Amino acid sequence: MTCREYLRRRRSFTHPGADSWPQDLTEHLSGCRDCARLEDCLGSIEPEDIDLREVEGRVETLISKDLTPVTPLPPARQRTMRFALLSIVVVAVIVRGMGAHGWERMSFVQAYVTLGVLAVMLLLAVSGISAQMVPGARQKLSPLWLFALCLSSLPLLGLLLYPFSHDSKFAFNALRCWAIGTACALSVVPFLWFLLRRGFPLAPPLHFATAGLLAGINGLAVLELHCPIMDGLHKAVGHGAVALTAALAGWAIASMRKQVLSARETSKP
Amino acid sequence: MESPPNRDQPGTAPDLEFLMSRYQDGDLGAASALIRLVSPPLYRFLAADRTSRQDVEDMLQEAWLQVHKARHTWRPGEPLLPWLYAIARHVKVDSYRKRQRISGRERPVEFLPELVATSAGSPQGLHDFETMVASLPVGQKEVVTMLKVTGMSVEEVARATASTAGAVKLKAHRAYEKLRRLLAPPERSDHKNGGSK
Numbered sequence: 001m002t003c004r005e006y007l008r009r010r011r012s013f014t015h016p017g018a019d020s021w022p023q024d025l026t027e028h029l030s031g032c033r034d035c036a037r038l039e040d041c042l043g044s045i046e047p048e049d050i051d052l053r054e055v056e057g058r059v060e061t062l063i064s065k066d067l068t069p070v071t072p073l074p075p076a077r078q079r080t081m082r083f084a085l086l087s088i089v090v091v092a093v094i095v096r097g098m099g100a101h102g103w104e105r106m107s108f109v110q111a112y113v114t115l116g117v118l119a120v121m122l123l124l125a126v127s128g129i130s131a132q133m134v135p136g137a138r139q140k141l142s143p144l145w146l147f148a149l150c151l152s153s154l155p156l157l158g159l160l161l162y163p164f165s166h167d168s169k170f171a172f173n174a175l176r177c178w179a180i181g182t183a184c185a186l187s188v189v190p191f192l193w194f195l196l197r198r199g200f201p202l203a204p205p206l207h208f209a210t211a212g213l214l215a216g217i218n219g220l221a222v223l224e225l226h227c228p229i230m231d232g233l234h235k236a237v238g239h240g241a242v243a244l245t246a247a248l249a250g251w252a253i254a255s256m257r258k259q260v261l262s263a264r265e266t267s268k269p
Numbered sequence: 270m271e272s273p274p275n276r277d278q279p280g281t282a283p284d285l286e287f288l289m290s291r292y293q294d295g296d297l298g299a300a301s302a303l304i305r306l307v308s309p310p311l312y313r314f315l316a317a318d319r320t321s322r323q324d325v326e327d328m329l330q331e332a333w334l335q336v337h338k339a340r341h342t343w344r345p346g347e348p349l350l351p352w353l354y355a356i357a358r359h360v361k362v363d364s365y366r367k368r369q370r371i372s373g374r375e376r377p378v379e380f381l382p383e384l385v386a387t388s389a390g391s392p393q394g395l396h397d398f399e400t401m402v403a404s405l406p407v408g409q410k411e412v413v414t415m416l417k418v419t420g421m422s423v424e425e426v427a428r429a430t431a432s433t434a435g436a437v438k439l440k441a442h443r444a445y446e447k448l449r450r451l452l453a454p455p456e457r458s459d460h461k462n463g464g465s466k
Contacts, residue, residue: 003449042398042445055308056304059304059329062330063297135339135359137428
């Protein structure tokens with residue numbers, strides 16, 4: 001075994017004394033001074049006598065002032081389902097009120113592919129935001145991929161699945177749809193806040209942006225089902241912009257809030 | 270340190286998850302026991318950047334206050350350490366950014382603050398862990414410190430750092446390679462990778 005192979009394998013284990021430490025790594029160590037020197041360094045952690053009684057005492061005093069029993073958050077799956085159910089109910093209620101003219105004009109393939117893509121976007125967004133509520137929770141998808149997939153999939157779908165037609169009122173119609181979609185996204189916000197209020201996100205700008213994205217997906221879903229304009233460019237721009245705007249708005253609100261809080265903190269004597 | 274032993278085993282160390290569960294129920298004794306058990310490795314994790322002792326103690330206190338505020342977000346049955354160290358890491362990053370923001374207003378002082386001490390009693394010539402790890406980039410230092418000081422598994426470190434197990438292993442691998450190069454005697458420091466046993 002070469003040292004490179006040793007280092008590659010070594011990274012999956014804690015230390016040579018552990019039960020799971022492989023025999024071949026031990027054999028390599030017995031014959032390699034450099035790797036043995038590395039293990040000596042990694043193993044040179046001694047339990048220090050750090051006197052933390054003062055800090056610990058302060059912490060105990062502070063927390064004892066409001067130490068009350070708390071109810072843990074629901075499991076991740078339950079939280080995810082609540083977000084998904086909220087989205088489905090809100091979209092269903094709004095589309096019922098406004099009419100599903102878009103759905104009626106779609107072909108079989110357009111309808112079910114659009115629905116499938118919307119479902120995947122929703123699932124990704126609700127999983128992401130549910131995980132962000134808990135520090136150290138397992139994230140199935142990195143935020144970069146989450147936003148990239150959710151923001152690009154429906155515009156791409158619009159360009160690929162729907163024909164292009166010349167529309168003299170393209171800008172007006174796109175803006176109108178964007179306004180309707182944004183209003184629908186805003187209508188979800190109070191309910192989202194209610195579900196998110198007990199979370200403890202470690203990155204509030206990301207969390208708010210994801211909440212915005214989820215609200216935007218709701219608005220986008222309403223547009224896809226309601227809007228009777230079957231033009232690919234209209235869907236990509238007028239509808240696709242809703243999720244992007246909502247995500248950016250969420251991020252902007254969180255950033256401003258963070259700046260205000262930082263300014264208050266640094267201005268304290 | 271492997272994962273905490275089951276509380277049902279007699280004579281074993283207290284189960285951190287059990288203490289945390291009791292803490293959620295409002296048990297001050299359990300909260301105090303948890304603080305005393307976890308503070309030393311948490312302190313060492315926060316002190317890895319060689320900041321002043323006062324700053325590290327402030328971060329430690331802040332970390333516990335954040336843990337207190339967030340205690341309802343941990344679910345019994347889930348591993349405690351990734352949750353706890355994710356909060357501590359967030360406090361550390363926030364504290365670093367705050368120090369950067371106010372560093373422009375600092376003025377020279379006559380006496381330097383007390384820095385976090387290195388391991389006492391290390392034999393002469395033995396490269397102690399903290400000294401060597403201090404030379405690593407931030408991401409690698411964080412991963413190696415969590416793996417070695419807290420004893421968390423690769424998966425747990427991945428959760429605490431909002432990363433993947435593969436990324437953690439890669440950082441650990443690079444850190445070990447660098448440490449190995451730094452530890453090599455001067456006459457062999459030209460060798461980048463040992464090719465033999």
